[in-house]
Amino acid sequence: MPSPTPSSIKRMKLLLRCLIVLLVAAGTYLAVHLSRKGPQASSGGRLTVHFTCDSSGRLEPCGCFTGQHGGLTRLRTWLGEQSPSGAVLKLDAGGAIAGGADYDLIQHRYMARAYATMGFSALNMGGREAAIPAADLVKLSAVSAVPMLSASLVSSETRETLLTPYR
DSSP states (O other): OOOOHHHHHHHHHHHHHHHHHHHHHHHHHHHHHHHHOHHHTTTTOOOEEEEEEOOOOOOOOSSSSSTOSSHHHHHHHHHHHHHOOOOEEEOOOSSSSSSSSHHHHHHHHHHHHHHHHHTOOOOEOOOHHTTOOOOHHHHHHHHHHSSSSSSBBBBTTOOBBBBBOOO
């Protein structure tokens, strides 16, 4: 059996992180939903979870080839075509930002507005977001249209979390 390549290991780790974030978010949502509405509201109910990751600042597809998935414009179209029964939870698992340059931070504000328009509940911080200087990340979170969450990003000076770890 061939040994896994470094890139396949990296992809598996990313997928595992996304699944963990998804499970924690779904569990938190269910706990809050049950505590607000009581057990009678959840009997027979269904929770649909839509999650995205690695949008890389793409408001629309790059157009580099036909039939591609990607871009928030296509995501909005796809979500609009869905008709789930019961509660719906929409999350981004990280990687929404393209980089840490000033124009990327400005673009992320527009990305967050688009996620808010689509009804997303939270944006998790991924690897690209973790590369942004802490002060810039905190400022970006303060003006974000959707709550930005991270349980693992901490201040190098105080070891306190930079953002709200859960909601």
